[in-house]
Amino acid sequence: MTMTKEQCFEQLLLGKTIKSESWLAPIRDKAGERAQALNFPTARHDDWRLTDLSPLFQHDFHPVDSYASLSPADIDALLIPGSIRLVFVDGSFASSLSDLKPAGAGVTVSSLVERSGDAQVEANFARLADFEQDTFAALNTRFFEDGAFVHVTSETAVPIHILNVATKRETPSAIYPRCLIVMAANSLATVIEDFAGQNDGINFSSAVTEVVLGEDAQLHHVRVQREEKSAFHIGHCAVEAASGSVYTSTSLAFGARVSRHDLHVTLRGEGAEATLNGLALIGGRQIADTHTRIDHASPRCISRQLHKCIADGAAHAIFSGKIMVREGASGTDSAQSSRNLLLSGKAHIDTQPQLEIFNDDVSCKHGATIGQIDADALFFLKSRGFSEEQARNLLTHAFAAEIIDRIPVPSLVESLDRTILERVNGADGAGK
Amino acid sequence: MIKEGSKTLLEVKNLHAAVEGVEILKGVDLTVRAGEVHAIMGINGSGKSTFSKVLAGHPDYTVTGGTATFEGKDLFSLEPEERARAGLFLAFQYPVEIPGVSNSALLRLAYNTLQNERGLEELDPLEFEDLLEEKIKVVEMDPRFLSRSVNEGFSGGEKKRNEILQMAVLEPKLAILDETDSGLDIDALRIVASGVNQLLTPDNAVIMVTHYQRLLNYIVPDYVHVMSGGRIVKTGGKELALELEARGYDWLKAAA
Ligand SMILES: Nc1ncnc2c1ncn2[C@@H]1O[C@H](COP(=O)(O)OP(=O)(O)O)[C@@H](O)[C@H]1O
Ligand SMILES: [Mg+2]
Numbered sequence: 001m002t003m004t005k006e007q008c009f010e011q012l013l014l015g016k017t018i019k020s021e022s023w024l025a026p027i028r029d030k031a032g033e034r035a036q037a038l039n040f041p042t043a044r045h046d047d048w049r050l051t052d053l054s055p056l057f058q059h060d061f062h063p064v065d066s067y068a069s070l071s072p073a074d075i076d077a078l079l080i081p082g083s084i085r086l087v088f089v090d091g092s093f094a095s096s097l098s099d100l101k102p103a104g105a106g107v108t109v110s111s112l113v114e115r116s117g118d119a120q121v122e123a124n125f126a127r128l129a130d131f132e133q134d135t136f137a138a139l140n141t142r143f144f145e146d147g148a149f150v151h152v153t154s155e156t157a158v159p160i161h162i163l164n165v166a167t168k169r170e171t172p173s174a175i176y177p178r179c180l181i182v183m184a185a186n187s188l189a190t191v192i193e194d195f196a197g198q199n200d201g202i203n204f205s206s207a208v209t210e211v212v213l214g215e216d217a218q219l220h221h222v223r224v225q226r227e228e229k230s231a232f233h234i235g236h237c238a239v240e241a242a243s244g245s246v247y248t249s250t251s252l253a254f255g256a257r258v259s260r261h262d263l264h265v266t267l268r269g270e271g272a273e274a275t276l277n278g279l280a281l282i283g284g285r286q287i288a289d290t291h292t293r294i295d296h297a298s299p300r301c302i303s304r305q306l307h308k309c310i311a312d313g314a315a316h317a318i319f320s321g322k323i324m325v326r327e328g329a330s331g332t333d334s335a336q337s338s339r340n341l342l343l344s345g346k347a348h349i350d351t352q353p354q355l356e357i358f359n360d361d362v363s364c365k366h367g368a369t370i371g372q373i374d375a376d377a378l379f380f381l382k383s384r385g386f387s388e389e390q391a392r393n394l395l396t397h398a399f400a401a402e403i404i405d406r407i408p409v410p411s412l413v414e415s416l417d418r419t420i421l422e423r424v425n426g427a428d429g430a431g432k
Numbered sequence: 433m434i435k436e437g438s439k440t441l442l443e444v445k446n447l448h449a450a451v452e453g454v455e456i457l458k459g460v461d462l463t464v465r466a467g468e469v470h471a472i473m474g475i476n477g478s479g480k481s482t483f484s485k486v487l488a489g490h491p492d493y494t495v496t497g498g499t500a501t502f503e504g505k506d507l508f509s510l511e512p513e514e515r516a517r518a519g520l521f522l523a524f525q526y527p528v529e530i531p532g533v534s535n536s537a538l539l540r541l542a543y544n545t546l547q548n549e550r551g552l553e554e555l556d557p558l559e560f561e562d563l564l565e566e567k568i569k570v571v572e573m574d575p576r577f578l579s580r581s582v583n584e585g586f587s588g589g590e591k592k593r594n595e596i597l598q599m600a601v602l603e604p605k606l607a608i609l610d611e612t613d614s615g616l617d618i619d620a621l622r623i624v625a626s627g628v629n630q631l632l633t634p635d636n637a638v639i640m641v642t643h644y645q646r647l648l649n650y651i652v653p654d655y656v657h658v659m660s661g662g663r664i665v666k667t668g669g670k671e672l673a674l675e676l677e678a679r680g681y682d683w684l685k686a687a688a
């Protein structure tokens with residue numbers, strides 16, 4: 001069924017009735033109103049100017065009302081051995097696939113609905129993810145079914161894996177993954193948010209994540225978007241870092257026909273640090289858009305950013321990275337680098353650094369490059385017996401590895417490495 | 433070593449080649465048989481690297497005339513990787529850096545590609561480690577260089593040694609060493625030369641491209657060829673190198 005943009009949006013707004021706690025119900029109502037008022041972004045929105053959402057509008061997305069039951073074998077390839085695991089299937093918590101046993105003292109990992117009475121949930125939910133200005137955040141806030149709640153009060157070495165799986169359904173589905181991470185003062189953890197699909201299913205995932213870091217807390221937040229290439233993925237993540245805290249994000253976009261990730265980090269307290277590592281690796285007709293904003297709202301905060309896009313086929317990758325330095329944020333130290341690799345003449349990469357600086361006493365470095373596979377390296381590899389394809393794969397993988405290798409979970413790095421090598425070996429290659 | 437009746441590996445006849453429309457090679461003839469060591473000497477710009485790269489199949493260079501066969505096969509009908517798999521190896525004058533690919537992974541993948549080609553078993557990373565342990569002795573390389581990205585942050589001498597390590601692992605039938613000696617201090621030169629000497633067998637051959645004679649003190653050539661203006665203008669024995677050292681190249685230019 002072919003839809004118009006208006007019909008597509010109306011269908012999403014229909015949603016379904018969801019019962020909520022008394023504190024949450026008014027938030028949902030307000031979010032619903034905002035979504036209706038905002039509607040889909042258009043090319044007139046500066047932040048969406050480059051993102052072609054039209055493939056999304058062609059589908060009739062339905063809320064999920066009956067849940068597929070997946071067996072452990074269905075998700076086996078996605079697992080991270082030894083992790084604390086929370087699994088959501090089409091937005092609904094799947095306790096039988098989850099494994100909370102490895103969670104030690106000082107680590108609470110649960111379904112958000114189960115903990116909706118928790119003071120931390122009530123205090124932080126929808127506080128950072130701004131649904132007033134963002135349609136997709138509004139839709140999520142209105143219609144999310146369940147989500148993950150992670151509350152860490154100590155230091156934990158056990159990775160926390162939040163796995164969102166979209167199944168293939170008879171009609172295209174609308175799914176609203178939600179996640180709230182609260183890191184208490186001095187806590188330390190690694191959280192992996194993971195988005196995957198099955199069997200070329202057509203789903204629209206609109207995810208919202210909120211991260212609160214207390215004083216001197218440290219979080220490595222990994223995000224793996226490996227949805228089916230028939231899927232649509234819009235993610236919105238808002239982070240607030242208190243003084244002395246260290247937020248590290250390593251975010252990968254491999255999947256989806258069209259994907260978008262907005263990452264907003266506010267360095268709220270003095271001396272907070274953020275490191276943002278990003279990689280988009282796409283081919284075919286995929287579109288992957290990453291918009292980040294690092295807000296230096298306090299003195300002496302540090303931010304480091306390395307974003308890489310690799311585009312093959314007729315793919316389009318977009319990176320827009322804004323660095324804001326507020327008045328009074330003296331001693332700001334920020335560096336941003338955008339490095340991009342075009343694998344085909346038809347692929348296309350847009351990169352735009354944006355600096356908004358309201359302070360003199362700052363160091364803000366930024367740079368962007370767009371290149372192709374190095375011809376000398378290619379010839380060198382061929383002269384050592386590698387075929388053109390093998391040589392290109394190796395070089396592409398090497399370019400991606402700099403980001404992947406920053407993930408502090410070796411088994412995940414290994415499995416992503418394999419995915420990438422298969423992917424660059426596979427049907428997404430230059431020919432397509 | 434020159435031996436009566438040994439197999440011809442490379443036969444180049446009247447080779448012409450151009451880069452960006454400019455003819456650089458203007459009729460090169462060269463025959464290399466198994467067991468032989470050849471030196472090609474000549475001043476900068478005489479076409480030595482061009483000749484090496486044309487043989488290896490560099491896409492920037494166009495063959496405009498002449499022929500080259502490798503073990504009887506038409507070399508120019510083969511892709512660069514097919515030439516490598518057939519046993520041709522080029523040690524680059526300026527080795528490239530490849531960030532993100534470890535030296536050991538590169539060597540293992542390249543080795544296994546060749547094993548495949550030869551119908552032999554591939555080695556898994558552990559088995560390959562054992563093989564590599566032996567091979568790095570040939571160039572006296574610190575094992576720590578194996579886990580580093582290919583040539584990234586290597587000194588000039590380390591890069592050249594790394595090329596010879598690749599040669600040691602891939603065991604080519606014909607290796608062309610393009611100025612492998614330049615930029616090396618005397619110790620590194622000795623190590624590289626001894627590495628090459630260890631790899632020489634009656635079944636393979638080496639072409640050394642150089643413009644100094646000092647390398648030839650360590651690897652003794654059977655033939656010395658002088659290239660000038662894109663042609664080989666004189667061929668002699670190892671004593672020709674000494675003569676070049678003493679007299680320079682100008683007298684040959686006049687002769688050509
Ligand atoms: N890629 C290239 N583009 C343009 N000119 C080249 C290229 N490679 C070689 N040449 C030219 O060909 C000639 C021979 O160079 P080269 O083969 O590198 O000589 P040698 O190795 O003997 O010093 C020089 O005049 C050089 O400028
Ligand atoms: Mg040269």
